Amino acid sequence: MNNSLFILAVFWGVWIIIPVLFDGILTFLYMLVIVFNRKYNAIFKRAKNRKQALDPTQLPRVSIIIPTYNEEENINECLNYLKIQTYPQDKMEIIVVDNGSTDQTSAIVKEHMKEIWQSQKSETGNNHLNGKIKVNGQTYETNGFGGLLRLVIRYEKGKAKALNAGIKLSQGEIIINIDCRSFLAPEAIYNMVRKFLDNPEYGAATGNVEIDWQLIYERDHHGNYLLDGDDHYRPRELSHKEKFLGKAQFMEYLTSFRLGRQFQDITGSMYTFSGAFSAFRRDVLLNSGLYKSRTVAEDTDLTLDLQGQNVRLGFAQDAKAYLKPVISFERFYSQRIRWHRGQIETIGLHLDWYGNFRKGFWRNFWLMLLLIIDHTFGFPRIIWIFMLPLFFLFGYSITLIVEAILIMYAFYVLMDFLNAGYCYRIVGRETREKLKDSIQYCLVTPFFRILTFYFRFAGYLEVLKEPQAWTTPINPVRSVKEYQSSIRGGYQKTTNFGLKVWQFVSGQKAEAPVYYEEKIAELDGFGLERNGSDPKEAREIEIVPDLNRENGRRKMDGLYINNAKNANKEV
């Protein structure tokens, strides 16, 4: 190889390549450990016979807690997905904790409750509930639910407090926390409980969260969902930008869960439970001191708290939750800011700087490694990405620089392809289909990496300068949008004026066009950014379902459930 090219790529590019290489080596290590662990279990531990069904009467009671704030877009579907669970529904208790939403969230939940009481299909039409849910090509009826649905309305800020309120009210032996935007696969809760029953040593476990871009549905100009031939919501055709974000996130989540979390399960180094789907044994959760609102990453905070108490934390790979990808740069930016702000905050609280070798050496080791890869590597890298293309100023030829950049790009792409290839081997059928569908996006994931890198860095800077907020008020993407729209507004004014003149001259009258803009609510606000609500006035209202309903047996996915009897006992 040309020496100068080699020097350019290796000598200077080292600041860009090594961090990626490090990621690659770690991924490789993950793969090795996972494969080794599987073989080891197969040979020495006689893997448990997982085909055997659990005895439905022996299953523990499960409480599912959903904190919400202005989630009218998602709460309906989230509850529908819970209604099609294969877990015995009389042992399920859903607690929706609403932080005083200003939209229809609580009304929708109440409608669901009413429907459960009345055990009949809603008449409000497709906007509320069309009665059918399609998951992985299978259609499920969602008319009824045999469990308990409770709604708590609170007037206090904070997701952590909402979760805690739900936990305090819950009665299940296993407490599952999910996000309003995570849609559980039908077997998710069953498999999650199975993880606990099969492995008594686990105190808590996180679910396998997978991105599904087909959950973004098409809607008409008035915001109503459109239905396909099967009377089901129709997935929306995504734009190129949305596909890029969605599929890159799919790959990212896949690696992070199927490799990262699995590895962390084996080595006992779980860094964060996904807020989208995690489960705890009741005593473990109550002993941990619950969620704390001191950081913006209450899930990571709790995970590290549990780790400090030497609770075994696991990953339930069969318990699947589907998540809508974040498909606008604006919200993607806020999400990453929150994650990495939270990362610094929680590690700052939990890292033992003068590492206690006997107690928490490995915990410290993994946290420090994470910091080095994410934070320390970032500093030189942030400049080198821009410095390298400018090397023609220092005497390198431009062709040489282009060649060097291409080499780096090829390196990134190769790594992503290897990752995807390995994931393809270990995942199930429907994920394989998705992987096939998005494999070509490996060619653009290097750009996604750079994007996430800069957004992550923005989070690291914001934690130093800005007060805590769930959705950061400072958003360059939004600023650019506002700037653009202000320009466009000026343009529109001019054209409107011209139109009026033309109408006046010609005597025509044009109808104003109807625009439908997808409402981007502050979906994960949890009231944090709202002002004016006085904590002193905070109060909790609990709404429990009407218990004087008929006893009824309903066929639900092969399980006959006697719902009302148990509900009566519980309250």
Add this chain to the structure above:
Amino acid sequence: MDSRLLATIIIFPIWLTLVLVFRRHRQWLLYYLIAAFGLTLQMVFLAEHFGIDQLLVNLASFHVDLISKNIFHIPMELMSNGRFQIILTNGSSSILKLGIECSAILESSIVISLILFYPLFNSSQKILRAIFGLVITYVINILRLMIIVLMAYKFGPDYIFLAHAGVARVFFFIFELLLYWYLMTKPTVKSVGDSIKDGVPIAQAATVGHTFQRRNALAQVAIIVLVVGLSLGSFKMSSEWHKAFIQVAREPRPIIYQEETSLEPSPKEVLGEQSQVFDQLKIDNLSGQKEYIYRFEVTDFTLLNVYLVEGSQPVMVEVFLNEEFQNRSIIGATGEPILEKFFFKEPLKVLGSDMVELRFRNLKEVPSNYQIKVYTNGGTNE
């Protein structure tokens, strides 16, 4: 005007405006990115304009020379402009040239800019940390160069490339990372954690419990005195320290990054074991002429090459054999620093009683300092 100075003068107001605007609008990512990147670029441009990079190279070569001689006892000679001649273990000698890359000017600028604009520190901490970062980067760089020199000395010139782009680079990378960990990551995470635990603002938490705070001023001063003393002491120890500050070329020069370490072949490698100096020319009194002709008759040698002595000005040479043009070569015209070097890759083949004519062309009168050696495989002019 030098293009780099011009570029800096143009960049500076734009950069400053952008930095202030983004700071005002609290767009921290853009602020930090543009501030640090722009400052790096300007620092590198200015360093090149004022020759600081060359100074750093000279300084680094001086320290490498000092360490190699006194600690590792490598037979070597320090020349000006960041070059040394090493006598390798196999007996041959090689000249190792330190390029601008070896000054670590880019890395130092990046460390300083990243620290100076990091929003965590107050100004006194920033300055102390920047000095610390600069000194440590310099020390790491010297150690890195030592790895290259040692590998060249022990394993031969073939390993220089591996040492340079591989081993030494990884070494440098690891230690720079430790530096960043200590200067940036650790105070960040610690201050954020402390501020949440104690319920105080981060700016307040950041000034507690760090090496770089005012409380430890005495220790800081002691360390600075120690560093300065060590560097002064190192100059005192060596009789050749003045070579570190010799600068030959003051004219603007493009910087050649392609070849950081190149080994010039020794006369023995080019002309065989019997090589010796046929004649040594010093052209310093031109009195108006633009060409200098040197003629001699071949006696008992068959190969011939012309050698440019260090410190000479760039010159073009044409070789005529029995009035017939043979070859032409030029050294130094591309603006690279002038090295001791043979004009021709392949030595000229001559026969006995041939008449050789060397014509040195395009000579400049003021100041004139042309030094050339003629090497043969046996036979001198005496």
